[in-house]
Each structure stands twice: as structure tokens, then as C-alpha cells.
Amino acid sequence: MADAPSAPPDLPGYVPVHSGKVRDLYAPVDERTGEARGDLLLLVASDRISAFDFVLDSPIPDKGEVLTRMSLWWFEQLADLVPNHLVSTDVPDAVAGRAVVVRRLDMLPVECVARAYLTGGGLREYRADGTVSGIALPDGLTDGSRFPEPLFTPSTKAPSGQHDEPMDYAAVESALGPDLAARARDLTVRIIARGNEVAAPRGIIVADTKVEFGVADGDLVLADEVLTPDSSRFWPAEQWEPGHPQPSYDKEFVREWLLSPASGWDKASGEAPPPLPDDVVERTRAKYVEAYERLTGSTF
Numbered sequence: 325m326a327d328a329p330s331a332p333p334d335l336p337g338y339v340p341v342h343s344g345k346v347r348d349l350y351a352p353v354d355e356r357t358g359e360a361r362g363d364l365l366l367l368v369a370s371d372r373i374s375a376f377d378f379v380l381d382s383p384i385p386d387k388g389e390v391l392t393r394m395s396l397w398w399f400e401q402l403a404d405l406v407p408n409h410l411v412s413t414d415v416p417d418a419v420a421g422r423a424v425v426v427r428r429l430d431m432l433p434v435e436c437v438a439r440a441y442l443t444g445g446g447l448r449e450y451r452a453d454g455t456v457s458g459i460a461l462p463d464g465l466t467d468g469s470r471f472p473e474p475l476f477t478p479s480t481k482a483p484s485g486q487h488d489e490p491m492d493y494a495a496v497e498s499a500l501g502p503d504l505a506a507r508a509r510d511l512t513v514r515i516i517a518r519g520n521e522v523a524a525p526r527g528i529i530v531a532d533t534k535v536e537f538g539v540a541d542g543d544l545v546l547a548d549e550v551l552t553p554d555s556s557r558f559w560p561a562e563q564w565e566p567g568h569p570q571p572s573y574d575k576e577f578v579r580e581w582l583l584s585p586a587s588g589w590d591k592a593s594g595e596a597p598p599p600l601p602d603d604v605v606e607r608t609r610a611k612y613v614e615a616y617e618r619l620t621g622s623t624f
């Protein structure tokens with residue numbers, strides 16, 4: 325049964341630390357002291373889905389488990405590049421399969437975003453002043469243009485409900501120091517490059533992605549989720565055509581239905597979207613499963 329979109333599940337033995345749009349963070353309780361432990365966290369992926377900046381009322385069954393398995397798989401694929409925060413998949417039954425125990429890290433105050441293609445907020449900035457996160461780009465690029473090399477396009481970590489703001493590299497150096505900034509940039513770009521090396525032959529483009537790093541013993545450690553459709557833009561490779569918005573691999577059915585007369589929803593109204601019809605939920609679930617099976621070669 326998917327958890328309610330607004331209420332993260334109570335988990336005996338854990339205290340809620342933070343609730344995001346589609347994920348929830350808990351701290352294990354130390355059985356001896358009854359206090360929240362300071363060294364571990366439980367990262368739970370819900371079945372919630374967001375679209376047009378709304379968390380929808382319709383959970384997507386198995387979404388949390390599919391994306392958790394996808395992150396676990398990517399952590400293995402990236403283990404030669406960067407250590408990660410995983411400690412265990414031994415989690416409460418209530419969140420079995422869609423939660424991981426992780427090492428609590430000192431998280432960087434920077435959203436480490438890399439873009440292999442121009443779209444979204446990067447495209448808006450490019451059209452306004454020919455740059456993305458302060459990086460000057462050549463003229464003539466369009467929606468969906470592929471960059472010769474992925475760009476590091478970091479942003480701030482805005483408070484919930486607000487939008488992250490682009491950071492130029494100097495701002496990242498000010499925030500992290502030149503050494504950590506350089507390491508974060510290098511790793512972020514390598515991660516999306518590796519992601520596309522793996523995904524492209526499997527029919528998926530990773531247009532851009534956001535990764536989170538923490539620091540432990542002076543080293544950068546990859547945290548949060550990695551190269552999932554929630555942290556990245558996944559595009560179907562066979563439909564890639566620069567010059568217009570690309571279809572989303574995983575949310576196209578949701579977006580198309582919400583924007584269709586059938587939903588009765590007016591995006592400009594600012595009102596929350598209506599619940600999704602069962603067939604849109606099921607087709608969306610199938611796309612998450614398809615992406616997982618294509619990338620990993622495993623059956624969900």
C-alpha cells in the first residue's frame with residue numbers, strides 16, 4: 325500500500341528528520357539512550373510523484389522501490405569513481421525495498437548539477453544571456469542541444485517551496501574552497517558522463533542530473549539518490565530531436581493527461597492537479613519499471 329502523499333509513515337525506532345516532496349529522511353533511535361543516533365540516517369523513497377511542482381494525490385505503486393534499486397545499482401556502477409554513503413539495506417518492513425540506511429554526512433551546501441544537454445532552467449538562462457551557470461555558450465543552441473562535454477551547472481540549496489538559484493563557479497569556490505569545488509565539479513561531470521555511457525546503448529538519455537555529496541574524513545562521498553528519473557531528466561533516446569521540449573521518459577503520460585481537457589485542470593490556475601486515472605498511474609509505473617530493467621538488465 326503506498327504511503328499517503330502528505331504523511332510519511334511512522335516508523336517505530338526512527339524519528340523523522342526531514343520530509344521532501346517524494347522522499348523522507350529519518351534517524352534511527354539509539355536503543356540504549358532513546359536518543360536519535362547522530363551517525364546514521366534512513367533514506368526512504370515514497371511512491372509519491374511530483375509534476376509541475378505539485379506532489380500529486382496519486383501514488384505510483386512501486387515507484388519508491390524501483391528508484392531505490394536504481395540508485396543502489398548506480399552506486400555499484402560508480403564505485404570506482406567515488407565512495408558512497410550506503411551502510412545497509414536492512415530496513416523496517418514498512419519500507420522494505422524502498423529505503424536504505426546511510427552514513428550521516430556533512431552535506432555540501434551546493435546542488436551539484438551537471439548538464440549533458442541544454443533544456444529547462446539552463447535553456448532559460450541561455451536564452452536570456454547566452455550562459456548557463458555563468459558559463460558562456462556558443463550561439464545557435466536550442467532546446468535539447470547536446471553539449472560537446474557535460475557542464476557543471478551548480479545551484480544553491482533553496483528552502484523548500486523555493487527554487488534553487490544558479491551558482492557560477494566562483495560562488496562554488498567561495499562556498500566550498502577551491503579544492504573541494506574542483507573535486508565536486510570533476511566528480512559531478514564524470515558521473516553524468518558515466519551515466520550516459522551506460523544509458524545510451526540502453527535507449528535512455530540522461531539530459532541532466534543532480535547529485536549530492538557529503539564530506540567524511542576530508543573525502544567527498546556520494547549521497548542521496550543517484551541518476552534516477554527523480555534526480556535527472558531521462559529522455560527516450562530514439563525520440564531525441566533538438567529544437568523543442570523532449571518527451572520525458574517517465575512523466576510524459578502524467579504531463580500529457582494533466583494538460584489535456586480530460587483532466588479538467590488549468591495549469592495556470594495555480595490549483596493542485598486532480599487525481600490521475602488508473603491507466604495513467606499504471607502506464608507511469610510501467611515506465612519506471614522499464615527504465616530500471618533497461619538500465620540494469622534485471623527484472624523488477
Ligand SMILES: C[C@H](c1ccccc1)n1cc(-c2ncnc(N)c2C#N)cn1
Nearest residue numbers: 344347348349409426427428429547548
Ligand atoms: C536531499 C536529501 C533528502 C532526503 C530525503 C528527504 C529530503 C531531503 N538529504 C539527504 C541528506 C543527508 N544528510 C546527511 N547525510 C546523508 N547521507 C544524507 C543523504 N542522503 C540530507 N538531505
